[in-house]
């Protein structure tokens with residue numbers, strides 16, 4: 001992609017640029033200066049093992065960063081955030097629904113809502129828009145962000161933003177071709193390449209990345225390992241505005257609502273869980289009642305190994321849930337879980353004095369919305385329960401808690417966790433700010 005703005009002023013354009021109608025043509029590709037002259041694109045990717053719900057948090061950090069860039073640049077540049085397609089996540093194990101890759105954000109989220117916070121475009125739109133007449137979209141510069149490994153040795157925790165030589169290991173994914181162009185198979189697209197790849201040791205918050213953008217030179221910059229920069233504004237009004245813009249695909253709400261009406265006697269208007277269509281019209285409230293059921297998010301699988309102390313046995317979970325059900329005088333329990341069937345069945349039989357249910361998607365729902373969509377349906381159902389109890393330090397649980405904060409539940413009905421086999425750990429409760 002040529003650097004449109006640099007040569008927009010013909011007087012400044014190098015001699016070797018062709019000139020036409022008072023504008024300069026790019027020397028390499030002879031692309032015309034068109035309406036894209038001030039468009040700038042930020043792309044990003046995340047460490048492959050990270051799960052769906054941490055990735056959603058990385059999106060929040062990045063969207064706040066891009067929105068701030070737009071505000072600072074005062075229309076000189078139109079900053080756009082390119083949404084990295086979803087795919088190949090470790091936890092998405094269903095094999096009967098075809099490959100789960102290059103999934104656009106619109107499968108899971110409502111793009112119009114996201115756009116009310118920051119201009120976003122899907123990767124496939126970017127490829128079309130950016131490549132113009134060319135066969136490939138070459139991102140101008142890619143930064144591979146790296147942690148400062150020496151920080152703990154030296155005890156120096158100052159912010160860091162330092163270009164370093166890339167090790168062959170860091171560059172493994174970015175093989176350079178004989179033309180010097182890097183073809184990384186970005187998200188599996190063979191027509192997306194990079195002109196330059198740099199390694200950057202980074203320690204600090206998102207806003208510090210700005211000094212690496214050089215928008216007069218580059219029109220597209222990508223950051224790999226975007227999970228490394230920290231939030232500038234975690235828990236602030238700005239954070240919550242970005243979070244509120246993350247409404248789900250309306251079809252997922254419909255599926256979740258149909259299920260809760262049918263099996264959990266839930267109804268938005270009676271349960272006071274209605275929200276305005278437009279998230280910017282939402283107002284602070286604490287009167288949500290929720291449907292007459294308790295929802296538990298029971299995280300298993302890798303948590304049983306990596307976080308064995310902070311998750312309960314099935315027996316113990318059942319006993320914690322029965323105590324709560326009695327206290328709340330409820331009859332129905334909804335279980336959101338990644339547990340194996342035998343664990344779910346054991347829990348269900350231990351709780352046989354209650355109506356225990358979980359959401360099982362039809363084949364067509366699975367095919368259309370994949371494992372990510374099914375996870376969101378579980379999250380929506382939990383977000384509307386009278387009482388929610390989650391799993392310690394699961395980002396899946398955190399996202400449900402945030403949705404409940406937005407809907408206006410009393411905090412004590414939301415910030416609850418199952419105690420693990422060791423002991424109950426202290427809970428975090430990040431309350432909404434308006």
Ligand SMILES: C[C@@H]1O[C@H](OP(=O)(O)OP(=O)(O)OC[C@H]2O[C@@H](n3cnc4c(=O)[nH]c(N)nc43)[C@H](O)[C@@H]2O)[C@@H](O)[C@H](O)[C@@H]1O
Pocket residue numbers: 049050051052053054091092297298299302306335336337338371372374375376378393394395396397
């Ligand atoms: C400690 C870290 O924890 C992180 O997990 P954690 O935050 O729970 O949450 P996630 O990062 O979302 O990863 C968990 C994934 O497992 C599935 N999953 C978990 N619980 C449920 C559920 O109740 N219903 C459905 N439908 N699916 C569920 C779902 O695909 C979800 O994205 C891991 O991603 C990291 O790799 C790491 O292990």
